[in-house]
Each structure stands twice: as structure tokens, then as C-alpha cells.
Amino acid sequence: MKPPVTSTAGAELVARVRAGEELACARLMSLAERGDARFAALHDGFFRDLGRARRLGITGPPGAGKSTLVEALALHWRAQGRTLGIVAVDPTSPFSGGALLGDRVRMGRLALDKGVFIRSMATRGVFGGLARATDDVVDVLDLAGRHTLMIETVGVGQSEVDIARSADLTVVVLHPGGGDTIQAMKAGLMEVADLYLVNKADLPGLDRLVQQLQDILEMRELPPDQRPAILTSCATDGRGVAELAAALDAQLEARARSGLLARRRAENFERRVRRLVDGRLRHEVWEVEALGALLAERVAQGLPQAAYGLSDEILTLYRNRRPPEC
Amino acid sequence: MSQVPTGTAAPSLFDRWREAYAKAGEREAAFETVSSAPVKAMATPADVAGTDWEREVGYPGQFPYTRGPYVSMYRGKLWTMRQFAGFGTAKDTNARYKYLLEHGQDGLSVAFDLPTLMGYDGDHPRAAGEVGRCGVAVSSLKDMETLFDGIALRDITTSMTINSPAAIIWAMYLVTGQKQGAKLADLGGTTQNDILKEYIAQKEYIFPPQPSMRLVVDTMEFAARNVPKWHAISVSGYHIREAGSTAVQELAFTLADGFAYVEAAMERGLAVDDFAPRLSHFFNSHVDFFEEIAKFRAARRIYAKRMRDTYGAKNPRSMQLRFHTQTAGCSLTAQQPLNNIVRTTWEALAGVLGGTQSLHTNSMDETLALPTELAVKVALRTQQLLAYESGVANTIDPLAGSWFIEDLTNQMEKGAEEIFARIAELGGVVAALEKGWFQREIGKAAYKYQRELETGRQVIVGVNKFVEADEDDHEIEVLKITEETERECLGNLATLRRTRSAAKVKEALDRIRTDARGSVNMMPAFMQGAEAYCTLGEMVDVLREVFGAWREPAVF
């Protein structure tokens, strides 16, 4: 069975992650995914060493060819000698709680390359804390010294969009003929993009989609230097990939110089801490058994019930609860 | 109440039956085939009212060939009894072929091992543990010569189940025949060579679709011009069915693949009547007896109409669907293996009543390993018993005119046409498979069937009904392939590499590279390669270099 993580073992694990050991990375990631309290403690020990890795969010509607694109970018950067980390997020089934994580099989050419670490993650349900878990998993790759990290999500839910946003740069991937633009708008993807990539550029409808994107950008009335670029690619053939890689590198460089990167990271950090506080508060509140019990009891009495009044009651109960025995 | 028919010209008698039936009650909640298609309680003339019998069913040997491609069918000549075989070294398989020919088999059928199927030599690292395990290892002309040692290729026909490297293996076979003194025009047989179904179902692909289609058309062209008795493709549904498709999916996907090859050949400039007479097909015969018979009959009718009306075929032989059948491997069970003999028997019977031209019957032990001599003999005898004792071969298409069968045949045809329309919407067979459409449809059908097994909605005797606890799986002897086979193959390869002419090898491989980059027919280059004793792996590697490798699209 998996050897458990004790506190000295924890420090040792972190040391091994710093040394780039794959197994240790994987195990630390699992701790993070589980929301294990020990991860938080370890994180407090290593956070100062984070931030060297560049984080790219790759998101978009299903069918846009994100995995193929990520693989193509990875091959391109690997040829330049960069080390990489890829986190691929796929939805958990709301019915079974299980998930089919089929992204890495689409990146088969990276299979035996130790220079690319691929981790598949499932969204794990509404209160699963997906964004928290992803931030943590990505931190592990950062700590392990990987140069560029790509986080791939299907941009159909708020969480997935949030994840893409919490990167240094966010690429929204679309493709012609998918009715994508409307989808993307609904999910809030249009606002989060630092760059648009229209993949499968050989399909009919390319020009129309690019025009639609340009129109949307016009409407947002951004100053020209802040307007996200629109690039095209055919990831299966590798076309447009080098250009995309160069554009991403250039944009990161420019933002690093101008202070925009620091600002973005600060915003992301703030959002992250708020999320953590929110999550912990929520957990703390509902951990008090009496509160859940009160709610259940009232619901069992039958509707209608006063939603606001009841939540007041619950909060009052929470504030007045007896502190745990010391 | 399910699927009760709507009535005939004699309403009162039928109504009386219907009323009584409603009161009688049914033993199941639903009656379905293994493909989950609903089954009528009973057919009546009303189900086939309005059928133009001469146009839709007609006579054997006459368009649309619903009753069979040949005028006299089994009254003239029985189906070919062709048992698929191959394992171990070429020497081992040569012995098995001689055994089968001695025991009355008419034609040979070659099963190759996975390294051969995937274009690797036995000494390639990826071949480790796989040499000779599920078929015979053929890495060079030398192995092909050993395989047919003492068997005159001029006098038999051979079917070779090989796909991605089919053109190369065929080249080795042709050269072997020539070295025995035969002319190309003497040699008859089939190469399966159906690459489209590999992408869709069996997944033994090497190169991407475009260059693979080019190689297939090369073989069709070469056969049409130089090896007139050869069937260059056996358009296959067997594997599609084994992968979990329904009967109507098997029917439609197979025919669609065939039509894709026809179109590709015509694009090359070949006239349809030049190559279509030598196209053959290969279907599964699964457990639902009537569904299978209807499938076979519908196949012939659909094919005839398409070939004549869409592709402009004029030669009747271009419109006649001729097929080989294999009983369904996926219907066999590891539990109570003797039951498999019975399953295989009625599956074979369905093939015969469906008018197959050749037949392979599975052996009872094939869920456990490759068959022993005893098991394969029983399988062969099964065919002989059907042919000589049952009487079913003594009359032509006896089930024609059965309201139930004709209705089912019509439904199969209709279902297939719906699928053809869907494929066209997706942009054709190649476009659809690149999108992963076929693969997902088959995966869905397979998962649905498995879930129905779990709930008992589908029954497999010995597995989810009439299960025997504490069953001893060892009640029958199983064939063992030892590591000795791999060592022997490696030894042969080492000797070959030492003793052949390196100069001739290089010349041949260079020619393959040049021809692959161009657009000439590659068969002469492959034959030169075979003669020079280039290994399969060497020749395939050159093609991998030029054509690239294929990776599956998303399957879930």
C-alpha cells in the first residue's frame, strides 16, 4: 500500500519534489487534490520558492482540439530544451462521481519524455474546490522546477473558466463551425482571454469566426495595446504552433517588463486567498453539526420555509456556538 | 404488448389470434435480438404486402442477387470450407495446413502473429513476447517459402488475413508462387487488405488513411492487371461486429467501407468492371439466427443496387456480393466450452442459409487459446455435417418467401440506408473515421450490450444463466505456444540477415522509398524487396518514414 505521509516524511517528500523526482511530485499532488491539511502546512514551507514557472491556461469549448494543441506546443518547447508540466482537467460525472480522463491519451507523442510531466485531474463536484486543487497541483510542478506549465480545461463551467484565469496568460481555443463563439460568450470565456486561438483553421468558416471575434473585441473598446491577439493554427499538422509559442513567450516577456505580469499574479493571489478563506469558512460553518441538523429538521417539516430567516438563525447559532473544549 | 403485427386480408381470423395472444401472456418483458433490435411476435403476409417479388427478391444469379450470387448455389458447388489457421513458426503452421488439407479442407487461410500484422520483425523490441502467439510469424520471403513448403500454390487458393502490410506480404506470396514455377495468372486467393476497418474496429493500423488507401488501390490495380484470380480486398464486417457493433451497423459500416474502396479505385482511373468482380466481403455470423440470415440477404441486395445504379457497373459479376463468413468469436464462452460447439453450429447454419461462399467455424477452445488439433477438427466436421447430412444445402435459399425473413431483410436494408445517409453527412467514411464517429458508435453499442448482460436482459448460457459454480476450466487441453518459438524465429532472422545480399537489400529498399514518395504502383517494388529477402520490418520502416504513423482520434 501507499506509504503514508508523516511530518518528517512530508519534509522529505518536499525535498524530493525540489529535486524533481516524479514519484514525489505525483504523491504531493495527490495530497493536494485530497485537500489534505498536511499539504497546507507543507505549502507554508515552500511558497517562497514558487513563481519561477510560467503558467499558461488553455481553455475553450469541447472539440476545439486543445489537447492536440497542448501536445504540439509541448513538442515545440521540448525541442528547445524546456521542461514542462501539463495539467489536464476533465469533468466528473454528476451521476456517478467518476470521470473518464482522456486527455493524456491524445498527447501520446509525449509518452516517454521525462521532460514533460502530465497530470490528469477530475473536477470532482461542486464543492470539491477544483480551483484550489488545481492551484496546488500546479504549485507542485512549479516547485519541481518545471519551466512552463500548461493547464488545460474545458471552458464550460465557472470553475474551469476560473482556473484558466488564474494563469499568467490565458488562451481561449475555438474552432470554426462549432457555434463556439456563442458558447464561449456564455461561459464568460471571451473576457478572460489574453489571446484567442482559432484551431482547425482548415475547416470552412474560418474567416467568419475571426471576423466575429474581431467584432466582439471592437465592442469591448479596449485600447489597441491591450487587445488580445487572434491567431490561427492547425494543431494536427503543427501549423501555426511555432507562431503561437512565440506570441505567448513575447507576451509574457512584455508583461514581465511592464509590470503587468506582477499585477496579474497579485490579482490571482488575492483571488486565491479569498477563495481559500471562503472555502474554509464554509467548511467551518457546516462542520458544526447542529447547524446542518437544524436545516435538515426544518426542511423535513415541509415547505414553505423562510429562506432568509432560517439562514439568520443558522448564522446566529454559529456565532454563539460554544468553543471546543481546550 | 410488443410488436404484434397489424393484420392481413383475413381480419377476423387474425383478430381472433391477436385477442387470444393478448390473453396468453408472454414469457419476457421484451424480445430483442443480440443487437437489441425488437423482435416481432409473429410475421404475416401483411408485413411484406406490396413487395415486388421479382424485383426485390428474384432468383439466384439474377439481379439483385438477394437469393444468392450464383445460379445454382450449393446445388452446384458447396461453400468452401476454409479454416483460419496459423501459429508459431512457419514450419509449425505448414504442418497444420497439411493436416487440414488431408482432412478435407478446400482452401488455406493464414493467420499472422501480431508483430507481422503490425509490420515488425520478430527481433524488434516491440515484438517481445508476441512472436508466433496469435498467428504465424512471417518476417521474410524465407518464412513464406517455408509456410507453403510442399504445397503447390497453383493448386489451391489462399486467404491471408493481413491488413496494414498486406501489399508487402502479398508480394512475398506472389514471389513464392513464382519460385514454385507458377505464373501470376495461376495464383488465386484473397488478401484481407481492408485498412478502413482497422481504423474503425481492429486497430491494427500503421500509416494514416491517405497513404494506406493508396496502397490498397495499388493492390487492386495490380490484381486487375496481373493476378486476375486474386481478390485484392476482403471488405470486412467481422471485426466491426467483434468490437461490439449491432448487426445493422456491421452491415452498413462494411458496405460503406467497400464503396469507399470502389470510389478510390475509380478516382485512380480504374473502370469499375475491371476490379469489382474480384472484390470480396467478410461477415460475422453471430448468435441471433434470423437476424444474421436477413443481414446476409440484405447485404447482397443493397450491394447490387449500389454497384449498378451509383457506380455504373455493367458486368453482373461487379454487382454480385460474394462473402466469407466466420462464426462469432465474441459469442464463445470460457465457461462450459463444449457449449461453443453448439453455438458455432447454428451460427454456421445461419451463414449457410444466408448463402455464404466460404465459411470458417470457430473451435470450442478459442476463448482460452489458439485451437488444438482436436478442436479444429470438430469445427471442420461441423461444416461437413451441415453440408452432407442436414439437407440444408440441397435447395437454394430455402427461407425466401418466409414473411418473417423477408420483413427482417427489408428492415435491415432500411436501417443500413439510414446509416449511409449519416456517413454522407459526416463527409464520407474517411472523414467520419478521422472524427472518431464509427469508433464511438461501436463503443456505445458495446457498452450498452455489456450493461444488458449485467442486468440479465441479454443472456449467455453458462455466464449469466445456468452457471456452474466450481467449474473446472481445465476440462480441455489448450494449445501452448512456448518461448522456443520466439527463439527459433530470432535464429532464423539472424541467419537470414547474415546470408542474404546486403547490396540487393539496399537497392530494393531505396526503390521502395523512391516509389513511395512518388505515385507509381508499389507492387513491383515490394516484389523486388521480397526477392532480395528484405524483411517485412525493413520495408515497413521505409514506409513509416515516408508516410508517417497514425494515431487514433479521441475515442470517448
Add this chain to the structure above:
Amino acid sequence: MDEPIRVLIAKPGLDGHDRGAKVVASALRDAGMEVIYGGLHQTPEAIVEMAVQEDVEVVGLSVLSGAHMHLFPRVVELLARAGAGHVLVTGGGIIPAEDMAELQRRGTGRLFGPGAGLRELVDYIRAEISRRRTAARSN
């Protein structure tokens, strides 16, 4: 048993018949597990690499080609070498009972032949992983 069980399903070797592997992957997902589908034509080395990176508790292999006596032990061996010897190696295909016994002696878990039910497989994985997790916790 709160934490979802992570499983890698893959096909080692040259055999491409993936009906079983795909059916099992779907079934495990429907049983609440996180299934990483590793795909076809994988080498044992690639499978182990995936298993390590994904920190799975289970590796499920499907082998119908007869090469199981080579492929299963190789995966077991490489997992141990990579420090992942705790991973349960299970699977199925065309594997005679005596070979299954031998493979278990060499370090695999229970193997499932043709006709094995999905329910059986799911129950086995759940029970075995539960057992292993409990044992780990009490250490």
C-alpha cells in the same frame, strides 16, 4: 473510502482489440472511479510512467494476444523499480486459468477472463483498495 480511486486502463503490446478496455473504463467511471485511459499499443515503460505521474492505485491491463506472460510481469517489475510497487495490477483478456495463477504468484492481483462480469471487477477493485488503504492508515 471518500477519495475517488484513480485507475489507469491501458493496452500493452501490439494487440489493438480495445472493446474490453473501453467497456471497463466506462464501467469504472460509472462506478465512481477516476479513469485515466492510457490507450493502445503502449509499452510497459510508458504505462508505468503514466501510472507514476498520475499516482494511480490501480493499473488495469487488457491483453488478448497471448503475450500476457511477458507483459504483466514486466509492468509489475517496472512499477516496483519506480517505487510504485503498491499499485494493484489487474486486468484481463485471453488468459488461461493456470497462467492467471502464475501471474498472481509473480505479483499481479486477480485477473479476469472472458465472461467475467463488470460488477465482479468493480467490487474486487473497491474491496482490494479499501483493504490496502485501511492497512496503510493503521501503519
